[in-house]
Amino acid sequence: MKTDPNKTCGAPEPDKARPGRYARLTTQLANERTFLAWIRTGIALLAFGFVVEKAGSFLEAISGDISAKQHNFVRYSGVAGIVLMLSGAFIIAISTWRFWIIDRSIRRGECETSVVLDIAVALGITVIVMVFIAFLIFQSSVFS
Numbered sequence: 001m002k003t004d005p006n007k008t009c010g011a012p013e014p015d016k017a018r019p020g021r022y023a024r025l026t027t028q029l030a031n032e033r034t035f036l037a038w039i040r041t042g043i044a045l046l047a048f049g050f051v052v053e054k055a056g057s058f059l060e061a062i063s064g065d066i067s068a069k070q071h072n073f074v075r076y077s078g079v080a081g082i083v084l085m086l087s088g089a090f091i092i093a094i095s096t097w098r099f100w101i102i103d104r105s106i107r108r109g110e111c112e113t114s115v116v117l118d119i120a121v122a123l124g125i126t127v128i129v130m131v132f133i134a135f136l137i138f139q140s141s142v143f144s
Contacts, residue, residue, distance in 0.1 A: 024106060024109075027106050027111060028103065028106055031099060031102050031103060031106060032099070034099075035095055035096070035098075035099035038091060038092070038095030038098075038099075039092060039095060041088075041091055041095075041121075042088040042089065042090075042091035042092035042095065043088065043092075044088070045084050045085070045087050045088030045091060046084075046085050046088035046089065047088075048084055048088075049080075049081045049082065049083070049084025049085035049086075049087070049088060050081060050085060051081070052077055052080050052081040052084055053077060053078050053080070053081020053082060053084075053085070054081070055077050055081075056074035056075070056076075056077030056078055056081075057074070057078075059074060059077075060074050076135060080132065080135075083128070084128070087124065087125075087128065091121060094117060094121075095117075098117055
């Protein structure tokens, strides 16, 4: 069977009568892919927060007598886990709001976006990571 090299693989032929229709569709699909990436990020933070929160309980369960530093780790791992889980839930909520706002602007033909959320999330995650690193350095026996 011969194939036509000029034919695309399963992609619909552009509608000559409505050229803007496919441009809007690809923009909407890109917005949806971005939304789903943010949802995955939020779910990852929720899962990581759960693991961090349970790490303290696990440490306490496997060792009968824990030192003061380990007790601090157990206490703060619960707080850190909850902060991470709340961050994940916040990212999911904000990304849903952002998806809705951008979808409305695409439907109106305006399609104005902002990088404020992207920068805020990156800075927030950086601050959380730096706090974790400082806590681990403080708790480490290497620097004592």
